[in-house]
Amino acid sequence: MKTIGVLTSGGDAPGMNAAVRAVVRTALDHDLQVYAIYEGYQGMVDGGGRIQPMLWKSVGGILHRGGTIIGSARCDRFKDRNGRLQAARNLIHNSIEALIIIGGDGSLTGAQALQSEWPGLLRDLQASGDISPEQAERHQHLPIVGLIGSIDNDMWGTDMTIGADTALHRIVDAVDAITSTAASHQRTFVVEVMGRRCGYLALMGALATGADWVLIPENPPDVEDWEGKMCAVLRKGREVGRRDSIVIVAEGAHDRHGRPISSQYVRQVLEERLNVDVRVTVLGHVQRGGSPSAFDRNLSTLSGAAAVAELLSAERRTEPCVIGLDGNKIRAVSLSRCLTQTWEVEKAVQAQEFSRAMSLRGHSFSESFQIVRTLVRALPHPVESGRRLRMGVMHAGGPAPGMNTAVRAAVRLGVDKGHTMLGVRNGFRGLAQDEIRELAWMDVAGFTSRGGAELGTNRHVPEGGEFYAIARNLEKHRFEGLLIIGGWSGYQAALELHQRREEFPAFNIPIVCLPATINNNLPGA
Numbered sequence: 001m002k003t004i005g006v007l008t009s010g011g012d013a014p015g016m017n018a019a020v021r022a023v024v025r026t027a028l029d030h031d032l033q034v035y036a037i038y039e040g041y042q043g044m045v046d047g048g049g050r051i052q053p054m055l056w057k058s059v060g061g062i063l064h065r066g067g068t069i070i071g072s073a074r075c076d077r078f079k080d081r082n083g084r085l086q087a088a089r090n091l092i093h094n095s096i097e098a099l100i101i102i103g104g105d106g107s108l109t110g111a112q113a114l115q116s117e118w119p120g121l122l123r124d125l126q127a128s129g130d131i132s133p134e135q136a137e138r139h140q141h142l143p144i145v146g147l148i149g150s151i152d153n154d155m156w157g158t159d160m161t162i163g164a165d166t167a168l169h170r171i172v173d174a175v176d177a178i179t180s181t182a183a184s185h186q187r188t189f190v191v192e193v194m195g196r197r198c199g200y201l202a203l204m205g206a207l208a209t210g211a212d213w214v215l216i217p218e219n220p221p222d223v224e225d226w227e228g229k230m231c232a233v234l235r236k237g238r239e240v241g242r243r244d245s246i247v248i249v250a251e252g253a254h255d256r257h258g259r260p261i262s263s264q265y266v267r268q269v270l271e272e273r274l275n276v277d278v279r280v281t282v283l284g285h286v287q288r289g290g291s292p293s294a295f296d297r298n299l300s301t302l303s304g305a306a307a308v309a310e311l312l313s314a315e316r317r318t319e320p321c322v323i324g325l326d327g328n329k330i331r332a333v334s335l336s337r338c339l340t341q342t343w344e345v346e347k348a349v350q351a352q353e354f355s356r357a358m359s360l361r362g363h364s365f366s367e368s369f370q371i372v373r374t375l376v377r378a379l380p381h382p383v384e385s386g387r388r389l390r391m392g393v394m395h396a397g398g399p400a401p402g403m404n405t406a407v408r409a410a411v412r413l414g415v416d417k418g419h420t421m422l423g424v425r426n427g428f429r430g431l432a433q434d435e436i437r438e439l440a441w442m443d444v445a446g447f448t449s450r451g452g453a454e455l456g457t458n459r460h461v462p463e464g465g466e467f468y469a470i471a472r473n474l475e476k477h478r479f480e481g482l483l484i485i486g487g488w489s490g491y492q493a494a495l496e497l498h499q500r501r502e503e504f505p506a507f508n509i510p511i512v513c514l515p516a517t518i519n520n521n522l523p524g525a
Helices: 015-027 042-045 082-094 107-127 133-138 164-185 200-209 226-238 265-275 294-313 335-350 355-361 361-374 402-417 425-432 466-476 487-500
Strands: 003-008 034-035 051-054 098-103 144-146 188-193 211-213 245-250 276-283 322-326 329-334 389-397 422-425 436-439 481-486 511-515
Touching: 003 015, 003 042, 015 034, 015 098, 015 294, 042 082, 042 200, 082 107, 098 107, 098 294, 107 144, 107 335, 144 294, 144 335, 144 361, 164 188, 164 200, 164 245, 164 294, 188 200, 188 265, 200 211, 200 245, 200 361, 211 226, 226 245, 226 265, 226 481, 245 265, 245 436, 265 276, 294 322, 322 335, 329 335, 329 402, 335 355, 355 361, 361 402, 389 402, 389 425, 389 487, 402 422, 422 425, 425 466, 466 487, 481 487, 487 511
Parallel strands: 003 034, 003 098, 098 144, 144 322, 188 245, 188 276, 211 245, 389 422, 389 481, 481 511
Antiparallel strands: 034 051, 322 329, 422 436
């Protein structure tokens, strides 16, 4: 293999430029010639000046840029076989032997069609005299690797698509700004986010911002009068002290009969039933544009380099693959399988098999949805019978963004199960000095977006007589478990308590460390 082509197709996504940069420079480093195909499949069909060689400097200074410098466009001609025949001719005339295609499921569906028809396209081009027998022999295979560039995170085969993290940042920033003005005036806001077929941005945006209600395509409201249920929750929230109400709606939201639920309809319902002032904010393409986040820059770079490596290791690959993220590892997955699984979600939604659609989205998606359903409640569920525990939550180590968010989740999910959640202030010093009080549902309201550590934190590790004081307070407040949200000193202190269980029986309780540090240097995460 001597020459590869790279193109971006479909809706642009932050990180596409970083991916193009990685592809070009990795390929050049392996002595490959690289052609950029401008304007996506349209450029492949048009040929000529839309297929240009790339140099190292061609992709300089683009890592931080949003959009795609090589352009993207819809191409109806490529959907027709004659269009793909012309595209194949242009690829061969430019000696392009393999492709890296960056786009969503529609773009990668086009890639699969091109690759599956490739032998027939070669025969037709040779029969018409457009290519020589020697060219046909040299290009008898067309290896294709796809990178999933989509802000919706809606394709199977990767935990995160290129652009989704940046879009989620846009939503969080916007809702945080809206929340401050909403709280000032005690207003209700309806925020519409992208997601015609996938509710990832709406769901994770609601989780990250502490929104009060969310509507997604995969799991419509499970009651006929969902409007009444939504209004009852928001009304109760105001009664218990909330100064604002935020409803996040995916643009593709609908009820269980397939009827669309628009942001304007939600506004109308809230105004009529709650008699409140409601504003609608449609974030639109703000989510798609702008500089990519650090995560998207890194994901794109690693994926682009992996795509070139995949081509070099499998020059005669007969089936296209996709580079995806599995946990924290980059891996190649069959494109056909990715597309099939992605389409199955849409089929399940159309068939109103919503539990199946949620299952196909994956365990993490389903679990996040259940957590959001609990956290948006105005008050916890009525306590059911069963064992109720007394559990402590505290910080240790330096402050890290997200500490307060973790406290809110732990407290509310614990209280919702009927457990007593005990907040420990000022780390292990506070635990030794009895700075302990029970945390109720509304005590953690507003914690989601706050930086720092509302419970207080420090790097102190207990020593000497402090262990006796800690044991005494654990017994006094009848602790039956302890959650430590923090860094290395939290790990050290947890181990110290564990090793002194025989001396202090009060330490013989479940102790869980939740890693929280800006250094990303803790075991277990």
